[in-house]
Amino acid sequence: MSLVISVTLLSGKTVSLEAEPDESVETFKSRAQEALAVGRGRLVDSTGGVLDEAAILQKSGLRSGDTLSLSMSRVCVQGHNGGSFAAILGDGFLVTWGRPEYGGDGGAAQALLRDVQQVQATEQAFAAILGDGLVVTWGATWQAFAAIRGDGSVVTWGHVEHGGDSNHVQDQLKDVQQIQATRKAFAAILSDGSVVTWGSLRHGGNSGAVQHQLKNVQQIQASLFAFAAILGDGSVATWGEADRSGDSSDVQCELKDVQQIQATHRAFAAILGDGRVVTWGEPSKGGDSSDVQDQLKGVQQIQASYFAFAAILCDGSVVTWGEKGAGGDSSDVQHELKDVQQIQATHSAFAAIRGDGSVVTWGCTFQGGDSSTVQDRLKDVQQIQATWGAFAAILGDGSVLTWGDPAWGGDAGGAQDHLKDVQQIQSSGNTFVATLGGGSVLTWGRSWQVIV
Incomplete structure (x- = not known):
């Protein structure tokens, strides 16, 4: 006699399948994954035990009417400094928790948070890219309004100054590939390489001054107050608060063949194709690397604390600069910084x-x-x-x-x-x-x- 077994995901999505008692757990799991349109996971019974995939269903103690959980290996979590989180479950559903006023409650957006590909956060708001390239934003305060598109695919709400409301650019937010965030603003790269920004003007929510340059954008990095975009030709465009890293005019002629950009809260560091580094922003917060410039050769990777940078060189050694109290001085452990892989x-x-x-x-x-x-x-x-x-x-x-x-x-x-x-x-x-x-x-x- 055939068995009827239900398989459910963390999001609540459920499918019921008929199976023969001698069908293997592995085969049944594959059918369940296909029916639920998700990737690989593990079947878990009501006691929390993981089913042996080599066993057959009958030998696993399963009976008709039982319900199994498909535990997905992909759970991607994004958090922000306000103390809230958003987790993308294996089936693309998104759950939120933490402080409601900082986006911990998806609220009216929750019903739309399906097929989520990426989630990003400012200090008090979230933005999620859906599978069809549309964007949903939420968070900040309850005193904001909600705007629902005619097809019901996107809703936004939250305080304008914190990036929680993208209503005025919503018709532009289509086929989004990547989102970055400063403290209170978002920048989204579209599939055609253009950029859409919203949120606090002071924090980079208005890219009007450089919009003509924002074509064929490959990557965007953010400090607390500004954005820096790497363009297709390896040059860089910056915007946001000028005296807090939003103005790169002093080093613009050096910003060629840029491969990667990293940021402290108030400065940027760009790795060039030949392994050299160019910095700008507040000098004491990492914007001035002149004291170690002769050491910054063959740089492979840069990491940042709030006010200091640490660069891994091709030989595995490390060079640091910026505010000493923030890790800008590594002299006490310099002899140990060898064969470094990650910081x-x-x-x-x-x-x-x-x-x-x-x-x-x-x-x-x-x-x-x-x-x-x-x-x-x-x-x-x-x-x-x-x-x-x-x-x-x-x-x-x-x-x-x-x-x-x-x-x-x-x-x-x-x-x-x-x-x-x-x-x-x-x-x-x-x-x-x-x-x-x-x-x-x-x-x-x-x-x-x-x-x-």
């Missing part, structure tokens, strides 16, 4: 992963610059993420180590015993979010809980 940053400290999986830290001690309490366990580190004042490292066995300010997630507390089989970590200003192997999401920092 992450809090507000005022850096953490570097070396080729052997060990970690070197520097900068503000209480914001993660001192990892001595966990140093002997920082081995086989795969990934590091940071809040304002703490770091979290995923080890090779899927466990997590934290250090830095306990108030900002430096102490995982009650969450520590649950941090196993961790696949990814994301963060907001004061909270970490870990995606576990089964697709559930665990948060800690101001508080801890399992979200989904």
